[in-house]
Amino acid sequence: xxxxxxxxxxxxxxxxxxxxxxxxxxxxxxxxxxxxxxxxxxxxxxxxxxxxxxxxxxxxxxxxxxxxxxxxxxxxxxxxxxxxxxxxxxxxxxxxxxxxxxxxxxxxxxxxxxxxxxxxxxxxxxxxxxxxxxxxxxxxxxxxxxxxxxxxxxxxxxxxxxxxx
Amino acid sequence: xxxxxxxxxxxxxxxxxxxxxxxxxxxxxxxxxxxxxxxxxxxxxxxxxxxxxxxxxxxxxxxxxxxxxxxxxxxxxxxxxxxxxxxxxxxxxxxxxxxxxxxxxxxxxxxxxxxxxxxxxxxxxxxxxxxxxxxxxxxxxxxxxxxxxxxxxxxxxxxxxxxxxxxxxxxxxxxxxxxxxxxxxxxxxxxxxxxxxxxxxxxxxxxxxxxxxxxxxxxxxxxxxxxxxxxxxxxxxxxxxxxxxxxxxxxxxxxxxxxxxxxxxxxxxxxxxxxxxxxxxxxxxxxxxx
Numbered sequence: 001x002x003x004x005x006x007x008x009x010x011x012x013x014x015x016x017x018x019x020x021x022x023x024x025x026x027x028x029x030x031x032x033x034x035x036x037x038x039x040x041x042x043x044x045x046x047x048x049x050x051x052x053x054x055x056x057x058x059x060x061x062x063x064x065x066x067x068x069x070x071x072x073x074x075x076x077x078x079x080x081x082x083x084x085x086x087x088x089x090x091x092x093x094x095x096x097x098x099x100x101x102x103x104x105x106x107x108x109x110x111x112x113x114x115x116x117x118x119x120x121x122x123x124x125x126x127x128x129x130x131x132x133x134x135x136x137x138x139x140x141x142x143x144x145x146x147x148x149x150x151x152x153x154x155x156x157x158x159x160x161x162x163x164x165x
Numbered sequence: 166x167x168x169x170x171x172x173x174x175x176x177x178x179x180x181x182x183x184x185x186x187x188x189x190x191x192x193x194x195x196x197x198x199x200x201x202x203x204x205x206x207x208x209x210x211x212x213x214x215x216x217x218x219x220x221x222x223x224x225x226x227x228x229x230x231x232x233x234x235x236x237x238x239x240x241x242x243x244x245x246x247x248x249x250x251x252x253x254x255x256x257x258x259x260x261x262x263x264x265x266x267x268x269x270x271x272x273x274x275x276x277x278x279x280x281x282x283x284x285x286x287x288x289x290x291x292x293x294x295x296x297x298x299x300x301x302x303x304x305x306x307x308x309x310x311x312x313x314x315x316x317x318x319x320x321x322x323x324x325x326x327x328x329x330x331x332x333x334x335x336x337x338x339x340x341x342x343x344x345x346x347x348x349x350x351x352x353x354x355x356x357x358x359x360x361x362x363x364x365x366x367x368x369x370x371x372x373x374x375x376x377x378x379x380x381x382x383x384x385x386x387x388x389x390x391x392x393x394x395x396x397x398x399x400x401x402x403x404x405x406x407x408x409x410x411x412x413x414x415x416x417x418x419x420x421x422x423x424x425x426x427x428x429x430x431x432x433x434x435x436x437x438x439x440x441x442x443x444x445x446x447x448x449x450x451x452x453x454x455x
Contacts (some may be wrong), residue, residue: 004171021171021214024201044202046266046355057242057271063201065194066271067171068216111267132354133266 009070010035019066026050028066029076033066037077037106041135049136051107052076058114060133077106080113083098088151096163098147100138110135112148124149146160166204173216177302177331180215182210185304186326187213193329195223195238196272198265199281215329223331226250233335241288245270249295253337254403255450256291256344256363263287263348264387266355276330282316282387283357290363290380291346291390297335303328318386341368345443348382349435351426358383359427362415362439364447366398372452374398378409379440384419384432391418392439403448408441415440 001127003018011034017032029035029052038061041047052061053075061076080087092098099105108131115122115130120153122130127148128141136144146163155162174180188383189212194200203209205435217223223238226247244250244261244280264273264287279299293313300309304327312333315322324330344365350356361382367375369408379394393414402408421432 020168022166022169022204024166043205045198045269050265051268054271057240059271060198060268061198063198063269065197065201065216067173068197068218070173082352114267129354133268134358145417161406165339 004067004070006070007023008071011075014027017066021065021067023066024062024071025052025054025064025074026061027065028069029061029074032066035076036080039103039106041103041107046133046135047084048107048111048131051110053110053114056114058111063133075110077110077123087113088154089116089148090148092151092154093144094148095148096143098143100141104134104136104138108136108144112144114137115148116155117142120152122149122152143150167207167210169204169211170213170215172213173219175219175221177220180217180220180329181302181304181327183213183215184329187211189213190404191215191327193217193280194273196240196269197277197278198269198273199222218327220331228337231337233337234335235275236333237330237332241265241270241273244275253343254291254295254335254365256346256365256447257288257295257335260288260291260346260348260363262362263346263358273379273418275333279312279315280322280324280330282318282322284319284322284386284388285357285361285383286388287346287348287361287382290361290382291344291365292333292335293388293390294346294363294378294380295338296334296366296378299330300332300334301328302331309334313388313390316387322341331436338454339367341370341451341454342366342376343447343454345444345446345450347437347439347443357378357426360384360432360435360439362423362436362443364398364440364443366444366447366451368448370392372402372448374401374403379415379444381415381418381436381440382455384421384436386420389418389420391415391440393417398444403444408444411440411444412437425429 039049041049045063050061192211348358348364350359377395377398380390397410417439419433
């Protein structure tokens with residue numbers, strides 16, 4: 001079976017790649033484009049480690065075929081920072097130590113960024129429901145939620161105190 | 166994943182041809198949140214995947230006279246964001262919104278939820294309760310069928326080879342009509358229904374029910390329209406006696422299995438409770454739409 005030629009915009013850059021029809025978008029990102037920030041946890045849409053933004057909505061890249069990305073705009077964790085400048089969500093993950101092993105972190109960062117793109121002032125409850133599709137075995141989630149709420153405050157121009165060290 | 170071929174036709178005719186031409190199994194793809202999981206596990210081994218999302222009308226919500234028309238591949242996030250639907254049928258939006266995580270909502274569709282044919286599909290009971298029809302196309306043309314006629318058992322549908330669902334047509338509600346959907350799971354998010362219940366009612370000016378549909382999910386091989394539960398509501402306000410009869414009728418309609426999420430006895434009991442609670446919400450909403 002012949003490979004498909006796919007043209008997409010990934011992290012702001014026009015990208016072309018070849019893929020087999022059964023390859024997932026996650027396979028294509030990691031194996032064809034060498035964007036290995038997105039992780040494969042479960043491969044069945046349960047853990048959120050492969051979360052990317054496609055045309056403005058977060059999706060599990062393990063549950064989308066690479067060929068479906070034709071003409072779509074994709075943002076992965078590699079595109080969240082602006083050059084050397086971390087996104088507030090990334091900065092607050094560091095400050096709050098909102099990660100331990102780090103495997104779930106790219107998915108959380110992308111999902112949290114998407115939340116703050118559409119809701120500048122989410123409640124803790126909204127944040128927890130939004131992130132319910134991202135699993136973390138290390139942190140117990142609390143530091144992640146604090147980091148996201150703090151990042152929201154920074155993005156609103158408020159100056160939340162840094163967490164106690 | 167096993168090898169497969171993929172096509173993304175831009176017309177219904179081309180999609181039907183691609184589905185019907187395959188010598189082996191052909192699968193229509195909308196959001197893929199069930200199909201890709203089944204491909205990876207080997208539960209389905211299609212020769213061809215026909216992506217329906219590039220067909221005009223398959224994604225989107227429109228009004229046609231006295232109907233809402235929801236394109237079969239419309240993702241959950243678009244349905245939840247539609248103010249017309251949220252006002253008209255909050256119960257449908259509640260059911261759709263309960264499918265999976267935020268990530269899944271970006272892709273999942275009513276057609277996928279229906280044709281995956283899980284007894285626990287959350288969007289299906291409220292869509293049946295609203296008397297929606299599914300427009301099915303195939304090699305023999307186009308047919309419009311009540312949504313409850315699509316699923317025939319767990320993982321089984323009445324769709325023939327080459328057929329797929331293109332849209333759902335939902336009658337716009339009457340002035341004092343509304344609905345509600347509740348599901349019970351043992352945790353607060355990210356689980357499969359132990360029981361789901363949709364109630365759709367029409368009230369008269371005095372608050373008496375004149376039409377009703379009560380649909381249960383996850384308590385039988387398919388969704389169940391509980392005619393006796395509707396009869397318990399029609400002609401009545403939602404008083405204690407009516408609620409009691411509704412509860413009994415809902416419990417009597419259950420033919421559940423026991424599994425890790427709940428026993429037969431538990432599911433039956435919860436079905437009665439959810440029917441009462443969903444009816445209370447639907448009555449309140451219908452009264453406030455007056």
